Amino acid sequence: MAQVVASHRGPVTGTANKAKKRRPFLLDLYSTAVGKKYAMGISGIAMMGFVLFHMIGNLKMYAGAADLDHYAHFLQTLLYPLAPKGVVLWILRGGLVAMLFLHLHAAWSLTMLNRKARPVKYQSARDYQIANFASRTMRLSGLVILAFLVWHLLDLTFGVVNSEVGNKVLYPGDTEEVKAVYVSVIASFERVPVALFYIVANILLGIHLFHGAWSIFQSFGWNNPRFNKWRRAFATGFAAVVVVGNVSFPIAVMAGVIS
Amino acid sequence: MSNTIKNITLKIWRQDGPAAKGHFETHKIDEITDEASFLEMLDILNDRLVTDGKEAVVFDHDCREGICGTCSLMIDGQAHGPQRGTATCQLHMRKFNDGDSITIEPWRASAFPIIKDLMVDRSAFDRIIESGGYITAETGGAPDANLIPIPKPIADAAMDSAECIGCGACVAACPNGAANLFTAAKVAHLNRLPQGQAERYSRVESMVETMDDYFGSCTNHGECEAACPKEISIDVIALMHKDYRKAKFSNRKDLARS
Ligand code: HEM
Ligand code: SF4
Ligand code: FES
Numbered sequence: 394m395a396q397v398v399a400s401h402r403g404p405v406t407g408t409a410n411k412a413k414k415r416r417p418f419l420l421d422l423y424s425t426a427v428g429k430k431y432a433m434g435i436s437g438i439a440m441m442g443f444v445l446f447h448m449i450g451n452l453k454m455y456a457g458a459a460d461l462d463h464y465a466h467f468l469q470t471l472l473y474p475l476a477p478k479g480v481v482l483w484i485l486r487g488g489l490v491a492m493l494f495l496h497l498h499a500a501w502s503l504t505m506l507n508r509k510a511r512p513v514k515y516q517s518a519r520d521y522q523i524a525n526f527a528s529r530t531m532r533l534s535g536l537v538i539l540a541f542l543v544w545h546l547l548d549l550t551f552g553v554v555n556s557e558v559g560n561k562v563l564y565p566g567d568t569e570e571v572k573a574v575y576v577s578v579i580a581s582f583e584r585v586p587v588a589l590f591y592i593v594a595n596i597l598l599g600i601h602l603f604h605g606a607w608s609i610f611q612s613f614g615w616n617n618p619r620f621n622k623w624r625r626a627f628a629t630g631f632a633a634v635v636v637v638g639n640v641s642f643p644i645a646v647m648a649g650v651i652s
Numbered sequence: 653m654s655n656t657i658k659n660i661t662l663k664i665w666r667q668d669g670p671a672a673k674g675h676f677e678t679h680k681i682d683e684i685t686d687e688a689s690f691l692e693m694l695d696i697l698n699d700r701l702v703t704d705g706k707e708a709v710v711f712d713h714d715c716r717e718g719i720c721g722t723c724s725l726m727i728d729g730q731a732h733g734p735q736r737g738t739a740t741c742q743l744h745m746r747k748f749n750d751g752d753s754i755t756i757e758p759w760r761a762s763a764f765p766i767i768k769d770l771m772v773d774r775s776a777f778d779r780i781i782e783s784g785g786y787i788t789a790e791t792g793g794a795p796d797a798n799l800i801p802i803p804k805p806i807a808d809a810a811m812d813s814a815e816c817i818g819c820g821a822c823v824a825a826c827p828n829g830a831a832n833l834f835t836a837a838k839v840a841h842l843n844r845l846p847q848g849q850a851e852r853y854s855r856v857e858s859m860v861e862t863m864d865d866y867f868g869s870c871t872n873h874g875e876c877e878a879a880c881p882k883e884i885s886i887d888v889i890a891l892m893h894k895d896y897r898k899a900k901f902s903n904r905k906d907l908a909r910s
Contacts, residue, residue: 418900421900422900425860425861425864425896426830426863426864426868426869426870427860427864427869427870427892427893427896428896428900429869430869430870430893431897503869503871506868506869507827507828507829507830507868507869507871509762509868510761510762510763510828510829510830510866510867510868510869511760511761511762511828511829511868512762513760514760515726515729515757515760516665516674516676516757517663517676517726517728517729517755517757518729518755519729519730519827520728520729520730520734521729521827521873521875522730522875522878522879523873523874523875523877523878524827524873524874524875528871528872528873528874529827529873531871604872607872608871608872610890611870611872611886611889611890611893612870612872612893613893613894613897614890614891614892614893614894614895614896614897615890615894616887616890616891616894618887621887
């Protein structure tokens with residue numbers, strides 16, 4: 394290979410193996426870039442599971458107010474009376490927040506590593522062959538999703554920017570009032586800029602997943618000549634299902650299909 | 653019969669040393685045969701520069717037949733230039749047209765400091781090889797051929813990754829400056845063969861961790877595969893990631909015993 398320039402690295406000795414640092418197992422795994430990619434993948438899969446079921450659950454919207462509100466109530470009272478109301482939901486939420494944190498931390502530190510790996514950029518234009526829009530905008534799409542997530546929670550979970558959140562409704566035949574979720578969703582999407590932000594963010598989520606849901610296979614080492622051609626199809630299909638489902642809600646509200 | 657290519661404008665990166673500030677320098681090639689290789693074109697330019705009392709452009713090369721991995725040029729934004737599956741030395745001027753402007757840059761990565769002009773120091777790759785790119789074999793007389801049976805598909809797959817010539821185009825092409833294709837090619841080569849089994853898991857652990865000291869992280873863009881003169885598939889990267897996981901999980905106890 395190339396000539397060796399005098400450097401801090403010292404001579405070639407044939408004994409480049411460093412003494413192993415003893416560290417708790419998970420920290421040890423997380424200390425390398427390959428390990429951090431496992432963390433990204435695991436947290437990515439957890440969040441993929443969430444967005445898929447979140448979308449499917451919300452399809453209840455098309456069955457009417459009572460269905461959606463009862464579904465929300467069902468989530469609130471998971472495992473009740475074994476666990477107090479809301480507890481299971483908060484545990485699930487806590488898990489998701491932890492996954493999000495892990496994903497963000499790994500994304501941040503890998504980005505810093507990559508910056509360090511090429512401090513001087515190419516001075517002429519690169520001609521990329523394979524890297525696509527999705528793979529090259531993971532950070533950007535991720536950050537827009539993060540901004541959207543904050544808004545979404547302030548809007549429909551905590552009601553900071555939505556005065557309908559927190560209202561209750563008593564349906565005929567019920568013994569107790571349930572949260573009027575349906576009304577707050579309609580109220581949210583009747584604000585056109587909010588609906589547009591929701592649509593843009595979900596399209597970016599789809600773009601993130603178009604690369605991400607393919608990328609996890611490589612990161613985990615799931616590579617098998619017999620199913621490799623399905624990996625791209627899976628990512629495209631998964632992203633498409635999530636985007637089409639999620640984007641349909643604000644469009645349906647704006648078009649007056651659900652009101 | 654050969655044709656001539658006329659009116660080529662070269663924009664070449666010139667840099668006096670690792671810490672110096674570099675710049676692009678423009679040179680004209682009025683006429684050149686299309687049978688000239690890209691490096692011969694640079695030789696001709698250098699002859700002219702030396703005759704004119706100027707300093708020749710420094711670039712790396714050795715075998716000029718795509719087997720040593722020494723040549724290394726970023727040509728028009730592509731590592732090893734616009735031809736798939738070949739090293740810079742195998743690129744010929746017939747790939748270009750009259751009036752073309754060609755930009756030439758060195759590989760750029762912090763692990764590959766520029767020595768001068770277009771030549772970089774790739775000894776970070778040697779560090780990775782030292783940490784696990786070997787097998788333990790008994791010394792003594794040469795063993796009989798076919799003493800160790802290796803199924804044909806395994807031998808073929810190992811050969812596919814053993815083709816890596818260590819040129820560094822994968823790192824150069826990677827938007828993250830990651831060396832996963834190089835490292836994985838070496839890991840896959842040895843980990844697939846019976847002779848490589850003894851160190852299988854210690855190898856992948858050490859090589860991945862040494863790689864981390866110098867290079868960026870793989871985002872699965874796939875640019876490395878497109879740039880690789882040996883067209884090594886990113887499938888080897890998946891194999892390395894899998895073996896790394898196995899090394900960390902299943903084999904942890906075994907390694908802990910030692
Ligand atoms: C909230 C802000 C988010 C940010 C800043 C973010 C950022 C990133 C980045 C930078 C990568 C590429 C990392 C690399 O390959 O080096 C990535 C990968 C990925 N992301 Fe996200 N992301 C976010 C949210 C999400 C969400 C909500 C999901 C799923 C619904 C998701 C799923 C994935 C998946 C599956 C991968 C591929 C992991 C792998 O290659 O192993 N991300 N993310
Ligand atoms: S994997 Fe390909 S591009 Fe990378 S060093 Fe080996 S031959 Fe060069
Ligand atoms: S000079 Fe040997 S591979 Fe190009």
